Amino acid sequence: MSQKNGEDLTRERILDTAEVLFAQKGYRAVSVREITSAAECNLAAVNYHFGNKENLYLEVFRSRWVPRATRVRESFRKSLARQGSLSEAKVVRALAQAFVDGPLSDDERLRHSQLMTREMTQPTKAFKHVAEQVIQPFFKEVSDQLDSVLSNKVGEEQMLLNIFSIFAMVLYFNFARVAVSRLTGRKYDSAFRALLVEQITQFSLRGLGVEKMEEQG
Amino acid sequence: MSQKNGEDLTRERILDTAEVLFAQKGYRAVSVREITSAAECNLAAVNYHFGNKENLYLEVFRSRWVPRATRVRESFRKSLARQGSLSEAKVVRALAQAFVDGPLSDDERLRHSQLMTREMTQPTKAFKHVAEQVIQPFFKEVSDQLDSVLSNKVGEEQMLLNIFSIFAMVLYFNFARVAVSRLTGRKYDSAFRALLVEQITQFSLRGLGVEKMEEQG
DNA sequence: TTGACATTTAAACGATCGTTTGATACAAAC
DNA sequence: GTTTGTATCAAACGATCGTTTAAATGTCAA
Structure with missing residues (x-):
């Protein structure tokens, strides 16, 4: 057995x-x-x-990384579902919050973005799986959500570049902890994470061209 | 001898x-x-x-990576010096251009950000050197330049977070080429790089809260 | 209790790793 | 011509790598 x-x-x-x-x-x-x-x-x-060892590595992605990515994604979804009417601000904040202050523990978050960054800089056999099963669908979902609430409509490619820009910050503030902590002189506690969520949200909203800000959700 | x-x-x-x-x-x-x-x-x-091998790795950073980072930095400086009067747009575009479309060849740029990303995710003995000699001074310079032209002044920490946000995009669009190419379906040719410079510049300018846009330099 | 199967174990396999050695080639100094 | 010091070379060092083996152990059905 x-x-x-x-x-x-x-x-x-x-x-x-x-x-x-x-x-x-x-x-x-x-x-x-x-x-x-x-x-x-x-x-x-x-x-x-x-x-063998390589299969173990791939299985780590299949049975650990992907499920965790799904948890983050569902945290994003539930965060949106909790709101009555959506807005650009709510979507972007939900996104930043899910990744920087979301359902994962601090260690999990670090592991998660470390593994992802590794696959992005030098993709292995795991990348294809991760890209098709996780990244691409998620980007599509974020894109659709943003498109449905965005006041000034943009083309598909422009939308993708915007999501990349937001995602770049999300990823960076996770995997470059050491550099960020060193240069800001701040520890990655919950107060600082909340500040980072605010930074990503506000910077991205202005970056997207959203004029009027709303108060924090 | x-x-x-x-x-x-x-x-x-x-x-x-x-x-x-x-x-x-x-x-x-x-x-x-x-x-x-x-x-x-x-x-x-x-x-x-x-x-030994480790010393070779460190020497690669000392005699190859750091000089190349210096070339990028000087490209940024000269780009600013070429302009008469500075503005937020000119500083940000010079920054994006130096890193994404600057003095480095395509291979060099990839190598450069790969090595940097590696050091950021898991710092070795090379990181301290790189952080003190390159990253920190450069961030200081960008911070000062932006501060001198920014219409709406912000605190020191806020400025640092903004620069992180810009830098996150610059780094991401370099090291995550594979993912970006895959999802956009575009090759990293000079036309696409120009588009990325434009994306980083415009997104960042709005992100910084600069109201009025200027035409491309 | 016995047989079948899943799992764990200690030990070894050949390959490759970073590093060291001692000999050799070669140039300039004396 | 001899000495001195730099650089390169083939060969080997012990250590560690991923993987395999065959025996031992555990577990459940018959």
């Missing part, structure tokens, strides 16, 4: 520790021995459960 | 090829054998000229 009480503990422990280590150090810098040692299991467990 | 005709060819070849490979694959994913093989020299040359 693959699992009796509904969970394969060793397999799950390997996935958890592997994700942390891959996010921190990158694929090549993490050895199978380091993973199995941290996961407190035998060296051969990785090859037994996942075939 | 360390060099007779004014240049140590092997040493320079190693630095060039090492930078390309480190940028493409990351530190751990590149072996000393791969470097020396591509640089067409003996395996022991790395240890002879740089002591």
